[in-house]
Amino acid sequence: MSKFAIEVEGLRKTFGKHTVLDGIDFTVPAGTVYAMLGPNGAGKTTLIHILSTLVAPDEGSVRVAGYDVVTEKHDVKRSISLTGQFAAVDEVLTASENLRMIGRLCGLTAAQSRARTDTLLAHFDLKEVADKRVKTYSGGMRRRLDLAISLAATRPVLFLDEPTTGLDTISRRALWDIILQLKEQGITIFLTTQYLEEADQLADLIAVIADGHIVATGTAEELKARVGGEVIELRNAQDELIQTIPTTGSISDVRRTLNELSSKVSQEARVSIRKPSMDDVFLALTTKKLEGAAVL
C-alpha cells in the first residue's frame, strides 16, 4: 500500500438536487486513526459508503488501499472491513459460532479464528451469552456482536460509522482499546463519530465536515489551538457549571470579562480558565455565525 491508505480528491455527490459532498479532498496516512466529525446530515455516512464502494461518487478520484473505488471495486472490497458489513448475523447461531464462521470465511485458520473469537467475546462482554442463540439477545448485545463481527477478520483498512453510538460506557471503552490495538498492528481506521471526546482520544487526525465541505483538518490539539485563546468557566458553590465565556487569554481580556461578570454573579462563584474542548471547537467550526472566522 502507498503512504496513504485513503486518497480523496475533488469528491462530489448529489442526491437529486441536494449536493451532499461538494468537493472533498483529504488523505489518510496508512496506519493511523482518522476521525470525521460533523453534524447530522453532513454526509459522513455517504462518504463512508463511497469509500467502501457501496455508493458511487459523481465526480472526483477516490482510492482506498491504493485501489480506485470505481474501476477496482473488488480490490477495494478485499482490503476493507466495515461496521455492519455482516449486519445480517445468523439468528439461529450463537455469538461464538457467528464469530468463528466469519473468521473462517475471511481466511483465518480454525485455531486463529477460535483465538480471535475468544478475545472479541471478552472485549465486548459477550462471554456469558456466547453460547446462546443470537435471537435471544438484547439490542445492545446485538450491537456489540455486530461490531465484534466486523473485527473478526483484520483487513488493512477498517471503516466504522458511529461505532459507539448506543453503547454503554464499558463497551465504548472496550471498543476504543480494540481500535488502538488494531492501529498498533498497522491497520488504518477511518471512523465517524458524534462524540468529540472519542475523536480527541483516538484520532491522529480529525476532519470536520459541514455543508458539504471539510471546514477544518488537524490534530485535536491543532483544532483546539485554531479556535484560539482560552475559555473561562464559571461554577457555583456546588461546582455546577453556570457559564462558559471565550477569551483571548490575555490578562486585560480576562480582567475585563471578570469585571463585567462580577456585577451579575454571586461572589461565591468559582472561576477557572482552560483550553477550549473539542465541543467548543466543533461549535465554532460548524455554526453559521462563525463561518467567516472559520476560515481558521
Ligand SMILES: Nc1ncnc2c1ncn2[C@@H]1O[C@H](COP(=O)(O)OP(=O)(O)OP(=O)(O)O)[C@@H](O)[C@H]1O
Ligand atoms: N440515498 C439517498 N437518497 C437521497 N438522499 C440521501 C441518500 N442518502 C443520503 N441522503 C441525504 O444526504 C444527506 C447526508 O446524509 P448522511 O447520512 O450521509 O449524513 P450523516 O452525516 O451520516 O448524518 P448522521 O449524523 O445523521 O448519521 C442527508 O440530507 C440525507 O438525507
Ligand SMILES: [Mg+2]
Ligand atoms: Mg450517518
